[in-house]
Every structure is written in structure tokens, then in C-alpha cells.
Amino acid sequence: MSEEAESGTMEGKPVVLVEGLHKRFGATHVLKGIDLAVEKSQVVCVIGPSGSGKSTLLRCMAFLDRYDEGRVFIENRLLGYRETDGELTRDSERNIDSVRSVIGMVFQHYNLWPHMTALGNVTEALRVVRKLGRREAEHIGMEMLGKVGLNDKAHDHPARLSGGQQQRTAIARALAIRPHVMFFDEPTSALDPELVGEVLQVMQELASEGMTMVVVTHEMGFAAHVADEVVFMDDGEVVERGSPDDIFKRPRSDRLREFLDTWRSRAI
Amino acid sequence: MDFLGVITSHYNAFLVGAAMTAVVSAVSIALGMILGLWLAFGLISRNRPLRRASAVYRSAWRGTPILVQLLIVFYLLPEIGLDVPPVAAAIIALTMNTAAFQAEIFRGGLLTIPSGQVEAARMLGIRVLRIRVRILIPQMMRLVLPALINETISILKNSSLISVIAVTELMRTSQQVVSVTYRPLETYMIAAVVYLAMNLVLARAGAWFERRHALAAR
Amino acid sequence: MSFDIDIVFRYGPLLLSGLWTTVYVCALASLLAVAAGLAAALLYGLPFRAVKLLCRAYIEIMRGTPILILLFILYYGGPSAGLTLEAETVGIVGLGFYGGGYFAEIFRAGFQSIPPGQIEAARMLGIPRPAIVARIQIPQMLTLIIPPSTNQVIILTKESALLSIITVAELTKNTTQMVNETFAVVEPYVAVALLYWLIIEGIALAGGALERRFSRAS
Ligand SMILES: Nc1ncnc2c1ncn2[C@@H]1O[C@H](COP(=O)(O)OP(=O)(O)O)[C@@H](O)[C@H]1O
Ligand SMILES: [Mg+2]
Numbered sequence: 001m002s003e004e005a006e007s008g009t010m011e012g013k014p015v016v017l018v019e020g021l022h023k024r025f026g027a028t029h030v031l032k033g034i035d036l037a038v039e040k041s042q043v044v045c046v047i048g049p050s051g052s053g054k055s056t057l058l059r060c061m062a063f064l065d066r067y068d069e070g071r072v073f074i075e076n077r078l079l080g081y082r083e084t085d086g087e088l089t090r091d092s093e094r095n096i097d098s099v100r101s102v103i104g105m106v107f108q109h110y111n112l113w114p115h116m117t118a119l120g121n122v123t124e125a126l127r128v129v130r131k132l133g134r135r136e137a138e139h140i141g142m143e144m145l146g147k148v149g150l151n152d153k154a155h156d157h158p159a160r161l162s163g164g165q166q167q168r169t170a171i172a173r174a175l176a177i178r179p180h181v182m183f184f185d186e187p188t189s190a191l192d193p194e195l196v197g198e199v200l201q202v203m204q205e206l207a208s209e210g211m212t213m214v215v216v217t218h219e220m221g222f223a224a225h226v227a228d229e230v231v232f233m234d235d236g237e238v239v240e241r242g243s244p245d246d247i248f249k250r251p252r253s254d255r256l257r258e259f260l261d262t263w264r265s266r267a268i
Numbered sequence: 269m270d271f272l273g274v275i276t277s278h279y280n281a282f283l284v285g286a287a288m289t290a291v292v293s294a295v296s297i298a299l300g301m302i303l304g305l306w307l308a309f310g311l312i313s314r315n316r317p318l319r320r321a322s323a324v325y326r327s328a329w330r331g332t333p334i335l336v337q338l339l340i341v342f343y344l345l346p347e348i349g350l351d352v353p354p355v356a357a358a359i360i361a362l363t364m365n366t367a368a369f370q371a372e373i374f375r376g377g378l379l380t381i382p383s384g385q386v387e388a389a390r391m392l393g394i395r396v397l398r399i400r401v402r403i404l405i406p407q408m409m410r411l412v413l414p415a416l417i418n419e420t421i422s423i424l425k426n427s428s429l430i431s432v433i434a435v436t437e438l439m440r441t442s443q444q445v446v447s448v449t450y451r452p453l454e455t456y457m458i459a460a461v462v463y464l465a466m467n468l469v470l471a472r473a474g475a476w477f478e479r480r481h482a483l484a485a486r
Numbered sequence: 487m488s489f490d491i492d493i494v495f496r497y498g499p500l501l502l503s504g505l506w507t508t509v510y511v512c513a514l515a516s517l518l519a520v521a522a523g524l525a526a527a528l529l530y531g532l533p534f535r536a537v538k539l540l541c542r543a544y545i546e547i548m549r550g551t552p553i554l555i556l557l558f559i560l561y562y563g564g565p566s567a568g569l570t571l572e573a574e575t576v577g578i579v580g581l582g583f584y585g586g587g588y589f590a591e592i593f594r595a596g597f598q599s600i601p602p603g604q605i606e607a608a609r610m611l612g613i614p615r616p617a618i619v620a621r622i623q624i625p626q627m628l629t630l631i632i633p634p635s636t637n638q639v640i641i642l643t644k645e646s647a648l649l650s651i652i653t654v655a656e657l658t659k660n661t662t663q664m665v666n667e668t669f670a671v672v673e674p675y676v677a678v679a680l681l682y683w684l685i686i687e688g689i690a691l692a693g694g695a696l697e698r699r700f701s702r703a704s
């Protein structure tokens with residue numbers, strides 16, 4: 001499958017293109033010039049110590065946080081800003097929504113809507129954004145819940161689901177609008193260890209179906225097996241990037257070596 | 269608009285009116301606190317008739333408009349042979365009103381104090397009244413201070429109603445100023461600013477006390 | 487002091503017409519208050535400093551000024567600013583925007599109670615803001631905001647007695663007329679106090695029913 005992805009590189013432009021991205025929260029410089037390209041059907045995993053700016057990068061790539069410098073292109077369309085003579089001005093909500101509409105996002109804490117059933121969560125955007133009728137929306141909704149193995153939980157509220165089931169519902173919700181690329185921000189970090197597997201399995205299936213994915217994760221096993229490219233971030237910079245083998249077997253920088261050592265010692 | 273003209277020509281009247289508003293409010297809040305504390309202990313009393321009576325009082329004074337309460341006190345006192353000046357009727361009405369609201373605030377505060385404290389004190393042979401005054405009330409006051417500040421602001425605002433029974437506080441003063449200047453917009457806006465300023469001072473003072481107690485509690 | 491029930495019956499129609507005015511004025515004012523409060527709370531959430539400041543000013547002015555002053559500014563001051571309104575309209579508008587200041591705080595607390603991640607998830611799906619408010623935020627905050635909202639409608643209903651001062655023929659005004667015509671004091675005021683108590687108990691009951699309905703749903 002990684003070969004497929006590489007042949008994709010030759011043809012089209014990247015689905016996600018990040019150029020020279022900077023982000024500051026007040027005085028703290030959180031992202032210090034990030035470049036990233038994600039090709040169609042490629043899976044990019046972002047790893048790095050906590051506080052290194054992984055979530056911020058993903059949030060800027062979705063324009064949930066506005067970035068200060070640089071560009072984010074989603075399928076060749078600039079996200080968040082309009083550019084005139086090199087000057088960036090904030091884009092309208094409508095245009096931002098339109099560029100964003102091909103991104104599906106999955107959060108660490110699921111962010112399900114607790115007052116709706118699992119099915120209600122999945123169909124909400126279909127009904128409100130796509131303006132589908134109830135039956136059609138529920139038909140698609142059940143299909144999506146089936147994809148994540150939750151057909152039998154469709155009519156339960158999130159409070160009655162396990163963490164793993166909630167996260168799978170959140171994945172189904174993001175898939176319902178048929179995104180071209182999926183962003184995952186530590187999707188298994190809030191889960192009890194025994195529930196991690198079921199979520200990773202769903203993600204792995206998505207990857208094998210050719211979904212383009214950007215995954216911030218601490219699951220090194222997942223990154224090693226599923227990623228086409230692994231990006232190591234530290235202190236707001238991309239320190240190293242390469243194939244899983246390069247990153248996990250032949251780390252070049254001290255910072256990455258140190259990070260992997262800490263991780264291994266904790267994993268034992 | 270001529271704010272400056274209205275202020276400069278009636279500066280003193282506004283000041284005297286505001287002072288009257290402040291005094292009537294302060295006296296009512298203080299008297300209402302005493303009555304409210306008695307009522308609060310009535311509300312949590314084991315004595316059923318006392319509890320019922322306190323609850324009826326609270327319900328009646330919280331469930332009717334303060335303007336109606338004021339008119340009742342003002343017109344009914346003479347009926348039962350008590351001829352008091354308007355300002356006294358005003359203070360009586362505001363006191364009886366705020367007592368009901370303060371009682372509810374105090375009741376909430378008292379319920380948060382562990383009952384073990386009272387039992388421990390009883391075991392030592394300390395008398396009930398002394399327990400209330402020395403142990404319960406000081407602890408509870410700290411807790412209910414924000415609510416008490418809100419109630420004070422509320423009474424300060426409601427004191428404007430006593431203008432209808434001819435007490436010359438800020439509101440009535442403003443009406444008198446209007447009757448000579450014919451500038452209702454400016455005059456009432458000035459009065460509004462004075463009320464706002466007094467309430468701001470109250471809110472600030474409350475925040476200051478709270479911070480001090482928060483520090484002391486650490 | 488004696489109680490002559492006949493007077494109350496003789497003036498029954500007048501009292502009832504006042505009661506009706508009180509009820510519909512309060513209903514309209516409450517609707518306006520909810521709308522104004524919701525608007526202010528939503529505007530407050532926008533990322534613009536100036537808008538935030540304006541909303542804060544609106545809320546603080548409404549909460550810090552006596553409603554009587556606001557009514558006087560509108561009713562007596564309005565004409566000199568080119569705004570001449572019927573007394574009843576002044577009552578609805580005045581009470582409505584006054585209550586809006588309090589409802590804004592209720593809604594603000596409600597909006598704050600929803601984790602921001604839920605809103606981000608909705609934005610990522612392209613759900614428009616109005617739908618986020620109506621379908622995600624408000625349904626979840628109902629259990630939180632219904633009790634203080636009920637309380638606020640009760641307060642607003644009690645404040646509506648002040649409309650008698652600006653000549654609106656509501657319950658208190660008609661009662662005063664009854665006092666002036668019969669020279670009886672006890673009967674009219676006892677009757678009016680009971681009527682207010684009834685309205686307020688009714689609102690409390692309705693609020694309680696709403697609360698039960700929505701707490702069962704969630
Ligand atoms: N909203 C925010 N306001 C201020 N600082 C923030 C905010 N979000 C993140 N940060 C800071 O940015 C840095 C990177 O955070 P984050 O992107 O969450 O890291 P990671 O996801 O890699 O753990 C941290 O130092 C964090 O404290
Ligand atoms: Mg993170």
C-alpha cells in the first residue's frame with residue numbers, strides 16, 4: 001500500500017500542504033516554521049514529546065487555531081486566509097467551511113454530543129449541512145456505524161458507551177461527510193489500555209482502504225506498521241522525518257534517540 | 269442635552285438624595301440581617317410550628333412585589349393606630365422584605381456547616397444562643413458574603429420605590445429636579461449613574477472582602 | 487380592622503382586568519428579556535473586544551440601575567430624545583431590556599458549561615453557527631438555565647408592579663384606584679397580594695414542570 005501512495009506522489013499535488021507554519025500563543029512560540037506535505041492515500045504519523053506542538057500543528061491545519069505565518073493548503077486551496085499581493089487577510093466563515101469540508105477530525109476526548117444518540121451524532125451533519133432527509137441520513141449513519149462495528153449501539157447515548165465505542169462513534173461521525181483526509185489527535189490517549197486496540201484496528205482498516213490520514217499518536221507500534229511517513233517533532237520544530245524504519249531503527253538526531261529511549265523504558 | 273447644567277445647579281440636591289438612599293438602604297440591610305438570622309434559625313428549627321411560620325413569612329415576603337408591600341405597610345400602620353413618618357414606614361417595609369431574602373441566604377449557609385460542630389459544642393455545655401453567635405454565624409457569614417452583597421445591591425435599587433410614599437431619596441429628588449428643570453432625560457440619567465456608582469462601590473468592596481478572606485483561609 | 491369581602495367582589499372586574507394586563511405585559515417582557523439576553527450572551531462570545539465591552543456595559547447598566555429609573559428615562563425622558571411611547575410599550579420594552587441584562591448572565595453561564603471541544607467538532611463538520619447554538623448548545627444547557635430563568639421571570643413579574651407608577655393599568659394600578667374610590671385599605675391590598683402570590687406560584691409550578699421534563703430527557 002505504501003507503493004501505491006508513492007506512485008500517487010508522482011501524479012497529483014498533495015492533499016495537505018503546509019509551508020513555513022508559525023504559531024505563537026502570546027509570547028510563546030509554539031510552531032517554528034513547519035513544512036509538511038501529505039499525498040493522496042498517504043498515512044503520516046506525527047510523534048514527539050508532549051508539549052512539542054503536535055496538537056497545535058493539527059489544529060492549525062484545520063484552522064481551529066489561526067496560524068500567524070506560513071500557509072496551509074487543503075487540496076490546493078488556502079485555508080483560513082485570502083491572499084492578495086502576498087498579504088493574508090482572514091477568510092469568511094463560509095469559505096473556511098468550504099475548504100475545511102474535506103477534512104474529518106477526530107479528537108483525543110471524542111467530543112461527542114452527549115444529548116444525542118450515537119446515530120444522532122453521526123447523522124447531525126448530514127441533516128444540517130447536507131440537508132438530507134431523516135431516512136436517508138439514518139441509512140448513511142447506520143452504514144458508517146457498521147464500518148466501525150457499532151450497529152448495535154446506534155440508539156445509545158454516549159454516556160452508555162465505553163471509551164473505545166465513543167471514539168469509534170466519533171470516527172463514524174467524521175466519516176459520514178465523506179472526507180478526503182482524516183486528522184487524528186491522539187485518538188487513543190484517553191482510553192483504558194484494553195480499549196486502544198479496537199480503535200487502532202478501525203484506523204488501520206481506514207488506511208488500507210486508501211484514506212489519506214494525519215495521525216498524532218504515542219502508539220509507536222501503529223506508527224511503525226501503518227505509517228508511510230513518520231514526522232518527529234520537538235519544541236515546535238520538525239526534527240526528523242522519514243520512513244518508519246528510518247525513524248525507529250536508524251534515528252539520526254540525539255533528540256529522537258532520547259525520545260525513543262524514554263518511550264521504550266516506559267513501555268517495558 | 270445639558271447634563272452639566274442640571275448637575276451644577278442641583279449638585280446639593282443629588283448629594284442629599286443619594287445620602288438618604290444610602291442611609292435607608294444601610295439601616296434596612298442591618299435590621300433585616302437581625303430579623304433574617306432569627307428567621308433562618310426558624311427555618312431549620314426542629315420545632316414544627318416555628319418552622320412553618322418562618323416558611324410562610326418567607327414565602328409571603330418573597331412572593332409579592334415590594335411596591336405592594338410598601339403600600340401595605342404605609343397604609344396599614346395607621347389603620348392599627350401606628351402613625352409613623354414615611355421614612356420609618358419605608359425602613360420597616362424594606363427590612364421585612366430583605367429579612368425574607370437574607371433568611372434564605374443564611375439558611376443555605378448554615379446547612380453547609382457540619383452538624384458535628386454544633387454537637388461538639390453542646391457536649392461541652394455551651395448554650396445554644398452562644399453557639400449560634402460565636403460559632404455558626406461567623407463561619408456562615410464568610411460563605412454567604414457574595415450573596416449578601418447581591419442582596420444589598422438589590423435593596424439599594426429597590427429603595428428607589430420609597431419615593432412613592434414621599435421619602436426624599438435619590439429618586440424623588442430627581443423627580444423634584446425634573447419639575448424645575450424640565451429635563452427628565454438628563455436628570456434621570458444622572459440619577460442612574462449615581463445608582464450605578466454606588467452599586468459598583470458595593471460590588472468592589474464585596475470582591476475585596478472575598479479576596480481578603482480567601483487569603484486568610486489559606 | 488375588619489374585612490369586607492363585598493368590596494373585593496364589587497371590584498372583581500377591575501382587578502381581573504388589571505391581572506390580565508399584568509400577565510400579558512409580563513409574558514411579552516419575559517420573551518423580550520430572553521431574546522435580549524440570548525443576543526447579548528451570543529455577542530459576548532464573539533472575538534471582538536469592542537463588542538464584548540458593549541455587552542458588558544449593557545449587562546452592568548441593567549443590573550446596576552433601579553428599574554424605576556430605567557422606566558422614567560424611557561417614559562419621561564424618551565420624548566425629549568424623539569422617542570414617544572405608550573406607557574404599556576415603555577413597560578414591556580423597559581422590563582424586557584432590564585431582564586435581558588440578567589438573562590444574559592444566565593445564558594453566558596449556560597454557554598460556558600458546554601465543553602469547547604463539542605463546538606469544535608461541530609465546526610469541523612461544517613455545521614453553521616445558528617444550528618450549533620440551537621441544536622447542540624441550548625438543548626444541553628436547559629437543565630442548567632431553567633431554574634434561574636424561572637426565578638428571573640418571577641422577579642420580572644414582581645417588578646411589573648412598578649408600571650403602575652407610569653400609569654399602566656395593571657394589577658397594582660387598578661388596586662390603587664380601588665383604594666382611592668372605596669377608602670378601604672385592607673381588602674384591596676390583601677386581595678392584590680394574594681393575586682400576585684397566585685401568579686408567582688403558577689410561574690414556579692410551570693418552571694418546575696419544565697425542569698422535570700428536560701432533566702428526564704437528558
Ligand atoms: N490555547 C493555548 N494557549 C496558550 N498556550 C498553548 C495553547 N495551546 C497550546 N499551548 C502551548 O503550546 C505548546 C504546544 O502544545 P500542544 O500543541 O498541545 O503540544 P502537544 O500536542 O505536542 O502535546 C505547549 O507549550 C502548550 O502549553
Ligand atoms: Mg496534544
